[in-house]
Amino acid sequence: MSTTAFRRIAEQREAPPEKDPTRCAAYGCKCRSSVNLGGSGWACFAHAFAQSDQWPSITRGLESHDWLLGLVAEVRNLERNGKAWREFAMRFWEQSDRRCQPHPAESAGPYCDRMLLELLYRIGQRKSAPSPRIPKPVKPSGRFARESLNPMKEAA
Numbered sequence: 001m002s003t004t005a006f007r008r009i010a011e012q013r014e015a016p017p018e019k020d021p022t023r024c025a026a027y028g029c030k031c032r033s034s035v036n037l038g039g040s041g042w043a044c045f046a047h048a049f050a051q052s053d054q055w056p057s058i059t060r061g062l063e064s065h066d067w068l069l070g071l072v073a074e075v076r077n078l079e080r081n082g083k084a085w086r087e088f089a090m091r092f093w094e095q096s097d098r099r100c101q102p103h104p105a106e107s108a109g110p111y112c113d114r115m116l117l118e119l120l121y122r123i124g125q126r127k128s129a130p131s132p133r134i135p136k137p138v139k140p141s142g143r144f145a146r147e148s149l150n151p152m153k154e155a156a
């Protein structure tokens with residue numbers, strides 16, 4: 001066997017066990033990583049922007065709010081399969097926190113993002129409760145603007 005081959009085997013033995021790159025770098029966190037920390041791996045939405053001394057308490061917060069992560073996963077799943085995610089989310093909060101129900105103009109992606117921010121708010125990692133991000137109404141322009149200023153003319 002050549003030296004190169006020996007060296008390759010030795011290197012393989014020394015290599016640390018491969019870390020799952022899709023998992024958050026915070027110890028015990030079961031969330032998927034989505035943010036590159038640069039150098040120290042990847043972390044989930046909750047751990048990535050917090051000081052590392054906060055990490056253990058965030059991990060506990062995520063564990064106690066697994067039901068909220070479950071809601072987000074279910075909404076994404078229903079939406080992907082063309083099913084009624086909005087009705088599901090409306091019913092989910094009906095008896096508890098109606099503020100967390102989807103806004104009529106809120107689509108599934110922004111709603112899921114809001115629910116993750118809601119989780120951060122509930123575990124004390126965010127000062128204020130997030131509000132729905134809804135598209136701004138489009139201002140009519142040109143012919144449509146004139147018609148909307150003078151609706152009676154159209155009817156006459």
Ligand SMILES: [Zn+2]
Pocket residue numbers: 024025026029030031043044045046047
């Ligand atoms: Zn995490």
